[in-house]
Amino acid sequence: MLPSLMAKLQESFTVHCLWQQADPTGFLADIGPRIRGVTSSFAGPVPGGLLEQFPNLEIIASFGVGYDNVDAAAAAARGVVVTNTPGVLDDEVADLTLGLLLATLRRIPQADRFVRTGQWIEGAFPLSPSLRGRRVGIVGMGNIGRAIAQRLAGFDVEIAYHARSAKPDLTLPYHSSVVALAQASDVLIAIVPGGEETRHLIGAEVLKALGPDGVLINVARGSVVDEQALITALQSGTILAAGLDVYDDEPNVPRALIDMPNVVLLPHVGSASARTRDAMGQLVVDNLVGWFGQGSVLTPVPESEPLLGRGVTR
Template sequence: MDTQTHLLQIGPLPPGLEQLLQTQYRLHPLWKEADRAGFLAEHAGQFAGGVTMSRHGCSADIFASLKGGVVACFGVGYDGIDLNAAAQYDVQVSTTPNVLNDCVADCAFGLILATARQLVAADRHVQAGRWASQAFPLASRVSGKRLGIVGLGRIGAAIARRSSGFDMDVRYYGRHPQAEVAYGYEPDLHALARWADFLVVACRGGADTRHLISGSVLEALGPQGFLVNIARGSVIDEDALVEAIAKNRIAGAGLDVYAQEPQVPPGLLNNDRVVALPHIAASTRETRAAMEQLVADNLHSFFTTGRIITPPG
C-alpha cells in the first residue's frame, strides 16, 4: 500500500487502530484544526478518504471535500454519518458489523442479570461492611421470564439465542416480522412492553428511532419490568426514564449508552436500581482487535479493488 495515501482522521481513534493505520497511510487529525471549514475548503480533493468512529460520525462538509473515496467507520452505528451526502459525493462508507455481536450480546445479558439480581448493589453491600449487620433484600429471578427485544437484527438475535440458556420466552418488535425466526413477533411496542419482564433495546439509532422508548412505553413496562439498553442513547427518552426510576414506574434499568455521552443524567446515578456502564459493550481485547482489523481490511479492499467489504446496514 502506498504509504503516501492521505486520510482524514475525523476524530480520536483507539490507539491500536491509529498505530495500525499509520503503518499504511498518512493520517491528518481533522479535529485538531481550529478552522475546520477553512481547512476542508483549502484541501478539498487532496484526501483519498477518511476514518472515523461511530461517536464522531461524518458530516456532509467532509464528504464534499473528499468527492469520491472512502470513509471507514470503527463501529457498527452509523446514525451520525450523513449517508445521503456520501451518496451525493460518491464516497463509499464502511462499518464494522458482526465482529462485535457476541460481546455486545454478552453485555446485554450481563445487564439483565445485574439489574434483576441486584448484583452491583449486593457487591456494594458487602464492600461497605454492611453484610454482618444487615441482610441484603430479595431480588428478581431471571430464568423462565419473558424477554422482549426491540430490534431483532444481528445483535438482537444473538441476545435471543443466549436467552435459551435461561429458559426465557422471547418476543420481538421491529419494522416487520422475520419469517426465518421462531420467536414471536409483536407489531405493537406498547404491547411488547406490557408483556415483557425484560425489555432489551437492540435497534439502530437515528431519527427514526429517537425516543422510541417513550414515557408511555415505560409505563407499559410497569413496576415489575426492567429496561436494558445496549443500542443508542437517543432511542430512550432519558427524561421519561429518570421520572420512571424516581417514581418506581419500572423495576430498574441497565444502561451502556446515553444520549449525550459521556454525560449521564444525574437522575440515573447513585441509584441501586440503575446499573450504568460507560459504553463498554464491545470493549473487549478480542472484539477491539477484530474491529480494528476490519477497518483496515475495508480500506485495503477499497484501495485495491475499488469496493469496501462491509457497508452500513
C-alpha cells in the same frame, strides 16, 4: 482512535488526525482537497456539512456497527461509499447484554458495594428480583438481537421480539409494535440502530406498558429511549429498574440516573474488549485497503449499496 488501529492505518496510508489540529478550519481548508478516505468513531461524527470540506472524498470507513454518526444519505448523494463494522462485535455485545441484565436484576454492583463498604457486617443484603419466570422482549432482531435471543434461550425464559417486520425463519412470537411487545414482557431489551427513525422509540407509553415489575435494558443508542420519560418512570415506580450502556448526551449522564439505586450504568462498553475492538479496527482497515486496492469493500452500509450496484468503483 485506538493505537492499534492507528498503527494499522499508518502501514498503508498517510494519516491526518483532525482532532490533533489547533486550527481545524485552516487544516481542513489546506488538506481537505487531498483527502480520499475518512475513518470515524462514534465520538467523531461525519455530518453532511463536513463532507463539503473533502471534495475528492471516496470512502468513509466508520468504526462501529451503528453508523448514525455518519450522514450516510448525504455521502451517497455525493457518490461517497460508507462502510461499518458488523459481525465482528455481535457476540461481545450479546454477552455484555446478558451481563447487564443479570447485574440489573440481581443487583450485582449494589451487592459489591455492600461488601466493600462494610455493610455486610451489619446484616444481610436485601433480596433481589430474579430472572426466573420472566418474559423477555427484544426490540430489534438483527444479528445482535439474534445472538441475545440465543443466549437467553439457555436461561429458560419466554422470548418475544419486535422488528420492522416478522422474521420468517424465527419461531419466536412477534409483536407488530413496541407497546404490544412491552405489554407482553417484563424485561425489554433495546438493540436497534440509532437515528431519527428510532428516536424515542421507547417512551412513556412503552414504559407504562412494561409495568411496575418491568426492567429496561438499553444497549442500542441513547436516542432510542426518551431519557426524561425513563427517569420519571423509574422515580415513580412505573417500572422497576433499568440497565443502561448508552445515553442521550454521552459522556454526560443525568445526575438523576446516577443517584438512583435501581439503575445499573455502564460507560458505553458493549463491544469494548481488546479482542473485539482490534477486530473492528482490522475491518476498518480492510475496507479502506480493499477500496483503494481493488475498488471494492467488505461491509457497505445499505445507503451505499446502490452506488456499488451501479458499478461505482475507485
